[in-house]
Amino acid sequence: MGAVLALDGLLATRRVWRGQSVGRPASAPEPTGHAALDLALPTGGWPEHALSEVLLPADGMGELALVWPTLSRLTRAGLRVALIAPPYRPHAPAWHCAGLELRHLQVVETAARDAMWAAEQCLRSGACSAVLCWPQKVDDRTLRRLSTAAGDGQCLGIAFRPLREAANPSPAALRLAIEPSDRSVRVLKCRGGTPPARSIALTATAR
Amino acid sequence: MRWVCLLLPYLAMDAVLRTHADPTCPLVLITGPAQRRALHSVSPAAAALGLRRGMLVSAAQALTGAFVPHEFDAKLEAQARDLLATWAYSFSSQVSLDFAHALVLEIGASRSLFGDWPALSRRLRAEMTDLGFRHRIVAAPNPHAARVLANAHEEIGIDEPHLLQALGQMPIERSGLPGEVATAFSRMGMRQLRPVFELPRETITRRFPKSVLPHLDAIRGREAPPLRYFQPPDRFEALIEFDHEVETSQGLLFPLRRLTSDLSAFLSSRDGGVQRFALHFVHEFHPTTVIAIGLLSAERDARVLFEIARSRLDQIRLPAATRALRLVADDLPSFVPAGRDLFDTRPEHAIPWEQLRERLRARLGDDAVHGIGLHADHRPERATGRDIPRQSPPDLPQRPGWLLERPIPLRDMRFEILSGPERIESGWWDEADARRDYYVIRTSQGQRAWVFCAPGNDGPFLLHGWFA
Numbered sequence: 001m002g003a004v005l006a007l008d009g010l011l012a013t014r015r016v017w018r019g020q021s022v023g024r025p026a027s028a029p030e031p032t033g034h035a036a037l038d039l040a041l042p043t044g045g046w047p048e049h050a051l052s053e054v055l056l057p058a059d060g061m062g063e064l065a066l067v068w069p070t071l072s073r074l075t076r077a078g079l080r081v082a083l084i085a086p087p088y089r090p091h092a093p094a095w096h097c098a099g100l101e102l103r104h105l106q107v108v109e110t111a112a113r114d115a116m117w118a119a120e121q122c123l124r125s126g127a128c129s130a131v132l133c134w135p136q137k138v139d140d141r142t143l144r145r146l147s148t149a150a151g152d153g154q155c156l157g158i159a160f161r162p163l164r165e166a167a168n169p170s171p172a173a174l175r176l177a178i179e180p181s182d183r184s185v186r187v188l189k190c191r192g193g194t195p196p197a198r199s200i201a202l203t204a205t206a207r
Numbered sequence: 208m209r210w211v212c213l214l215l216p217y218l219a220m221d222a223v224l225r226t227h228a229d230p231t232c233p234l235v236l237i238t239g240p241a242q243r244r245a246l247h248s249v250s251p252a253a254a255a256l257g258l259r260r261g262m263l264v265s266a267a268q269a270l271t272g273a274f275v276p277h278e279f280d281a282k283l284e285a286q287a288r289d290l291l292a293t294w295a296y297s298f299s300s301q302v303s304l305d306f307a308h309a310l311v312l313e314i315g316a317s318r319s320l321f322g323d324w325p326a327l328s329r330r331l332r333a334e335m336t337d338l339g340f341r342h343r344i345v346a347a348p349n350p351h352a353a354r355v356l357a358n359a360h361e362e363i364g365i366d367e368p369h370l371l372q373a374l375g376q377m378p379i380e381r382s383g384l385p386g387e388v389a390t391a392f393s394r395m396g397m398r399q400l401r402p403v404f405e406l407p408r409e410t411i412t413r414r415f416p417k418s419v420l421p422h423l424d425a426i427r428g429r430e431a432p433p434l435r436y437f438q439p440p441d442r443f444e445a446l447i448e449f450d451h452e453v454e455t456s457q458g459l460l461f462p463l464r465r466l467t468s469d470l471s472a473f474l475s476s477r478d479g480g481v482q483r484f485a486l487h488f489v490h491e492f493h494p495t496t497v498i499a500i501g502l503l504s505a506e507r508d509a510r511v512l513f514e515i516a517r518s519r520l521d522q523i524r525l526p527a528a529t530r531a532l533r534l535v536a537d538d539l540p541s542f543v544p545a546g547r548d549l550f551d552t553r554p555e556h557a558i559p560w561e562q563l564r565e566r567l568r569a570r571l572g573d574d575a576v577h578g579i580g581l582h583a584d585h586r587p588e589r590a591t592g593r594d595i596p597r598q599s600p601p602d603l604p605q606r607p608g609w610l611l612e613r614p615i616p617l618r619d620m621r622f623e624i625l626s627g628p629e630r631i632e633s634g635w636w637d638e639a640d641a642r643r644d645y646y647v648i649r650t651s652q653g654q655r656a657w658v659f660c661a662p663g664n665d666g667p668f669l670l671h672g673w674f675a
Contacts, residue, residue: 060654060673064608080560088609091672092581092591097603102579106564110571118567126557153557180653 030156033069036200037185041174042193046070050173051123051147051157055166055188057180059087063160064098066178066185066202070156071130072099079129082106082122085115087134116142123149123157130156144171209315211327212353213335214343215291215308220248222287223277225339226447228461237264238279247279277450286445287340290469292437294338297476298331303350303434309357311350311434324364332362338472347373350434351425355383374426375401383422388415443473443481443536452491452528456520459488459529463520464513466534471509480505480542486516489531496525501573504561505542511562518569585633586641587671604629605647607657607672614669617658621651630662647674 028044038045046052056063071081081104083090096102106128108118119133123146131150135142143159150157159172166177166188175188179199187195215221224234233253239245244264256271267274291310295302298321301313314327321327324346335342346364347353352374356365358381365373377400380389397403403411403423411420425431447462463486474481482505488496498519506512558566567576580592587610627646634640643659646668650656657672 058652058654060607060609060656060675062655062675064675068608086609088611088673089591090579091587091606091608091610092579093603094606094608095579096581097606098608102581105579106576107579108567108571108576110575114571118571121563121566125560125563127560127563183653 030070031073032066033073034066034200034202037202040187040196040200041190043190046156046158047173047191049151049154049156050191051143051150051159051171052174053165053170053172053176054158054160055163055175055177056160057163057178061178061180062183062202063178064094065183066176067132067158068095068098068100071105072101074129074156075101075104077129078104080104080106080127081130082108082128082132084108084119084122084131084133085110085112086132112136116146119157120145120149122153123155124153126153126155128153128155130158132158132160134160136161140169140171147171147173209313209346209348210350210353211312211314211331211344211346212306212350212357213291213295213310213312213331214345214354214357215288215310215340216343217248217341218287218308219279219281219284220250221340222283223280224250226462226465230339233258233274235267235274235276236279237276249274289440290445290473291335291338291340293439293476294334294472295476296437296439297472297478298327300436301434302437304437305434306350306354309354311353313350314346328362328364338469349426349428349431351383351422351431352428355381355426358383371404371427375399375404379403383426384419385416388419391415439473439477442539443470443484444533445469446531446533448531449529452530454528456525459520459532460517462532463516466532467512467516468509470534470536471507471512474507474539474542477539478542479539480507481512481536482538482540484534484536484538486520487533487535488525488529489533490525490527491530493527496523498523500569502565503568505540506561506565507542508562511565514562515565515569518566522570585631586639587631589634589639607655607674609673609675611671614659614671617656617668617670619650619652622648622656624648625655631659632662645671 028038029048030043031038031045032041054063054066074081076099078101083105085108090105090107092102095105108122110118115133116135116138119131122128122131133146146157146159163177166175170189172189173191175190177186177188179186182201184199184201186199189195219236220234223236224230227234231252232250233256234250235253235258236247237244238247246258246260246262246264246267248260249258253274256273258267258270258274264276288304288310292302292304295310295312299312299314299317303311305311314321318327321330328344328346331344332342343357343360344362345353345357345360347356348365348367348370352365352370355377356363356373359377379392379398379400382389382400384392392403404427408420411423421430421432445466447466449462453459470481470484481502483499483501485500486498490496500515500519502515506515564576577593580594582590582592584590587606591610625647628644630642630644632642642662644662645657645659648656648658655674656670657674658668658670660666660668
């Protein structure tokens with residue numbers, strides 16, 4: 001009990017829930033690039049060095065539009081982004097138009113069996129700034145491993161999963177669900193704050 | 208202090224002992240004709256059991272049964288000497304193996320790089336210990352003096368002004384003179400080298416064999432015969448033979464680690480890296496299993512090499528137990544270390560991308576990791592490449608982020624066309640002619656899809672991508 005923790009520091013890491021809305025940090029470490037979403041999230045963007053989950057009702061529902069501004073910001077800063085076993089082939093012209101620096105994008109192609117291993121390696125390595133993966137049927141333990149690996153490697157991990165997983169609990173620091181109707185996202189869980197009640201329409205602010 | 212002599216009193220034993228996982232095993236090397244097998248050398252643990260060098264095997268067995276016998280192999284000893292010479296080559300370009308059981312290298316020219324003698328000596332000793340060789344280390348103004356002084360000193364550095372005094376105090380029987388000459392001198396009452404140096408030259412020439420005076424001159428640095436310098440080989444090959452068959456891949460890990468760290472020592476002495484190497488697993492009744500390991504970029508870090516080799520080993524199933532393990536590296540390009548930021552704060556487990564990429568490739572296959580490049584082609588299936596082109600094309604039309612590996616029939620019939628048609632017609636020159644009308648549609652589930660049909664028709668549609 002020798003350690004004395006500064007209250008500000010403790011609150012800033014958002015491990016303590018205060019029950020009332022707190023002031024937003026001046027600059028978010030990992031903004032999503034969508035103004036409305038950034039405003040609604042307690043960290044002002046993706047949780048730093050943690051695993052986030054995006055739940056999809058089906059493929060092609062705007063999941064890339066959600067992450068493109070972030071990936072664009074990272075790759076333009078010269079940081080590496082890894083896609084682990086994407087469900088389809090990334091179509092270079094679209095990714096280029098979204099503002100990504102394709103040089104810093106790496107694709108790891110593997111069977112589903114090894115995909116989680118590869119994702120964990122990439123997250124833990126510290127060599128990537130963001131790792132995107134598509135876990136299909138995974139248990140809580142695997143997600144917890146990914147989540148720890150993201151913390152160890154100080155990496156932004158994003159897992160895309162089917163919407164039916166929303167019913168199951170998950171260790172991810174942030175869970176977003178894409179609404180089937182109008183391409184907006186609903187925050188299911190966000191560490192350090194209460195999820196906003198209404199869904200948020202996506203509008204990219206900057207590339 | 209221009210020359211360093213590294214005396215290797217237990218070279219043959221250390222060469223064997225370092226390939227054993229347990230360095231405290233009572234190992235003895237055996238040599239001699241079948242009728243008269245004797246101990247060539249004994250490990251420290253065996254010496255503690257009372258075994259001595261030169262003892263007959265029968266006598267040793269009478270004393271204790273708890274030692275591990277191993278055949279003495281002169282080839283292995285020579286291989287260890289070469290490895291050490293290659294290692295020493297990273298300190299100096301003048302390395303010589305002319306002296307028995309010793310290695311001499313010139314350090315006068317390397318002092319500004321490696322620091323003064325205490326620092327250099329510390330470093331040499333630490334690296335020798337890492338490689339697993341016991342040694343004595345002496346620096347002197349000339350190689351012959353260094354070799355002679357190493358007979359009496361564990362670690363010392365002698366300067367030019369103190370050389371004669373240090374040599375003068377050397378006991379005569381350790382002065383490097385032939386045994387009968389040393390005996391003759393000591394019977395004449397000369398127990399050290401000093402009185403020998405004071406003898407008139409012609410007396411020595413007349414009364415002793417011809418080699419004595421040149422030796423005395425050489426150690427005093429007056430007239431020294433030139434040394435032959437060591438030339439490092441252009442390829443690396445090392446073999447570890449096991450005295451029993453190794454059944455499990457766990458048992459191969461220690462020798463594998465030894466081989467890769469030897470390779471790494473060899474590479475840093477050449478200031479090079481390795482791009483591809485091969486592991487040969489020698490079996491008794493099966494043909495040798497070879498694993499070829501190719502890397503995307505040159506590497507030389509011992510940890511990286513071991514990890515890559517290990518992950519390849521994990522994947523294969525050896526047909527039989529292994530008798531010997533050989534590592535061969537022919538392709539040794541120059542090595543350019545990746546630039547790092549001095550103030551880079553990196554997590555503890557951080558590994559560079561190159562190492563991560565090799566780790567992924569080792570398990571998932573050589574083609575598993577690739578980049579994405581934008582190619583100037585109107586056909587969507589050809590617009591994405593694996594290599595990175597030099598320049599990016601200018602404005603591009605709206606395209607989907609995901610492309611299906613091959614188009615599939617669109618099953619959804621209740622879709623709504625958002626835009627289109629956009630005709631793509633290209634490739635009549637290269638056998639992959641494409642003429643299609645593309646539409647952007649919204650499916651009944653709310654997905655935005657990219658579909659096409661034959662030009663002029665309005666169905667059936669094929670799904671080719673998702674605007675995700």
